[in-house]
Amino acid sequence: MTYIASSLIAVLAAAGSTYAQLPEPYVNYPNGLSPVFDQGFFAGTASPTFSIQQWPSGTAPQSCVNELAWNGCISGRAVVYNVTYTDCPTPWVFCRCDNADLSINQMADFFGRMPVHLRSVVRHPMAVHQDGCSAYATTGSDDGDIVMQGNCNTESIWLHETGHQLDARGLGNGVGFSTSPAWINALYADSCAADDYGNTALWEEFAQMTVVAQSDTIYNVVPQQAIPGCFNNQLAALEGAFKASHLTYGGTCISRIPSSPSVTAVWKRGISRRGVQRVGPCKFKNITPPHKH
Numbered sequence: 029m030t031y032i033a034s035s036l037i038a039v040l041a042a043a044g045s046t047y048a049q050l051p052e053p054y055v056n057y058p059n060g061l062s063p064v065f066d067q068g069f070f071a072g073t074a075s076p077t078f079s080i081q082q083w084p085s086g087t088a089p090q091s092c093v094n095e096l097a098w099n100g101c102i103s104g105r106a107v108v109y110n111v112t113y114t115d116c117p118t119p120w121v122f123c124r125c126d127n128a129d130l131s132i133n134q135m136a137d138f139f140g141r142m143p144v145h146l147r148s149v150v151r152h153p154m155a156v157h158q159d160g161c162s163a164y165a166t167t168g169s170d171d172g173d174i175v176m177q178g179n180c181n182t183e184s185i186w187l188h189e190t191g192h193q194l195d196a197r198g199l200g201n202g203v204g205f206s207t208s209p210a211w212i213n214a215l216y217a218d219s220c221a222a223d224d225y226g227n228t229a230l231w232e233e234f235a236q237m238t239v240v241a242q243s244d245t246i247y248n249v250v251p252q253q254a255i256p257g258c259f260n261n262q263l264a265a266l267e268g269a270f271k272a273s274h275l276t277y278g279g280t281c282i283s284r285i286p287s288s289p290s291v292t293a294v295w296k297r298g299i300s301r302r303g304v305q306r307v308g309p310c311k312f313k314n315i316t317p318p319h320k321h
């Protein structure tokens with residue numbers, strides 16, 4: 029009975045059914061991604077040199093006004109910066125609340141450790157204060173921001189949120205990769221998700237597999253798998269679409285999302301969320317910052 033049902037579902041999936049492909053029966057990283065991958069990212073990546081220039085108070089990108097206010101960052105507490113890396117002449121505009129757990133130097137470093145082509149799918153990195161850590165991405169056609177809520181001090185979290193932008197924008201045609209046949213079929217062919225969080229939604233699994241694929245791109249190995257190879261179809265699909273174009277280091281920024289328009293910053297609580305498409309809040313277990321020696 030079960031076998032017949034599975035075969036029928038396979039046929040439906042092949043025919044383009046919207047049958048949900050998650051949850052998978054297994055996960056490859058039962059303790060989450062951070063304990064496995066973050067030490068490697070810390071050791072194996074480095075940000076290009078960057079310069080930081082703080083904006084005068086009173087002006088900010090519109091989306092920073094919206095997102096920081098939505099996070100309760102009120103009057104006078106928001107700070108805006110140009111961060112310019114040596115591999116791209118156009119700065120990224122970062123925004124943080126002045127009580128954010130991440131400093132602007134930390135933010136610029138975590139962001140800068142990603143390949144410049146991957147950074148280019150992000151418009152504004154932001155950080156606010158929160159106990160613990162969650163994060164989200166704004167992925168609508170007029171969005172493109174990633175927001176760290178709390179002490180999100182590991183590379184895997186930055187890669188996950190940027191993975192949501194890669195999903196939404198990487199193909200450049202307005203279609204999210206995680207809802208495409210290529211991703212659905214890969215999930216069907218695999219027996220596991222990356223971890224429990226990835227197993228909750230197509231796009232969360234894509235974001236977690238972005239972390240795995242970035243590690244694979246750097247080290248050419250996927251370590252410590254509970255069930256070796258159980259997500260290899262997803263890995264192949266993601267890398268086939270984005271490894272050369274976004275996950276490989278080198279080059280310069282070749283396309284950037286224009287900054288959100290600068291406006292007179294009025295930092296109020298409860299600014300309208302209209303028109304913004306948020307993915308998250310994403311929550312991660314066993315966040316394991318690498319030790320600095």
Ligand SMILES: [Zn+2]
Nearest residue numbers: 232235308310
């Ligand atoms: Zn997520």
